Amino acid sequence: MPLKPRPAPDALGHRKLFGVLGPSTNTVVQPDFDDLRVRGVTNHYSRIVVEDAQAISDETFMAGTLEISRNTLDAVRGVLTCNPDYLVMGMSAVTFYGGAEGAEKWRANIEAEAGLKLCTGSQSLIEAFGAYGGIKKIVVLSPYYPSANAHVAHFMSDHGIEVVRDTCLRCPSWTAIAQVPTSELRDELQKLDGDDVDAIVQVGTNLSMIRLAAAAELYLGKPVIAINTATYWNALRQNGITDQVPGFGRLMEDF
Known part of the structure; x- marks a missing residue:
């Protein structure tokens, strides 16, 4: 206590x-x-x-x-x-x-x-969606494997959010997550984005995304939300x- x-x-x-x-x-x-x-x-x-x-x-x-x-x-x-x-x-x-x-x-x-x-x-992502407003369909970028991404989609569905598509980087170890280069993450954001989604979400706290997500909001013209932010x-x-x-x-x- x-x-x-x-x-x-x-x-x-x-x-x-x-x-x-x-x-x-x-x-x-x-x-x-x-x-x-x-x-x-x-x-x-x-x-x-x-x-x-x-x-x-x-x-x-x-x-x-x-x-x-x-x-x-x-x-x-x-x-x-x-x-x-x-x-x-x-x-x-x-x-x-x-x-x-x-x-x-x-x-x-x-x-x-x-x-x-x-x-x-x-829960912070749900609060963030409320702050931005109008977010109902998202894409998800993660360092996880598909089983964990399925849990993310389940959680989002329970809150009325649809995961339209997702990417699993399948990082081979916990420390390897932090070694994913920014250039690869930038390319993945471009692949995931589309007119059919309201926001891009990154999960996995050992991915370095707080600055890239902020920059991507400017050139993609929609919310790009890093989990740590x-x-x-x-x-x-x-x-x-x-x-x-x-x-x-x-x-x-x-x-």
């Missing part, structure tokens, strides 16, 4: 201390969240310790993500010792599993253990922090 209230504001995180939960193999979400950070808010990364899973099939990919899920509570207990105000999940795949009901149960379990609210990537934006807004940060797309600049 959280520690007792602080007798005075934290010197750097005098507005909020965010406890960030992320896989130990993830090298992107921590610097991404720090780049999105605003004055008076600090991020305190707690590693969900996992092996660098070799994902060579649907089955091994799913097994690796479930290991992360099982180990999340240990990371929660660790970060609670700095007495954070709020938790932010820096891994997205498991937050889609089981559709809307499964995702809510998973989040509620973490919140019950922590005694704090938790921001997840899946949506998650951190939602964490700020859920805590009443409305600061706008330029350079990371319309979510951070306009909403």
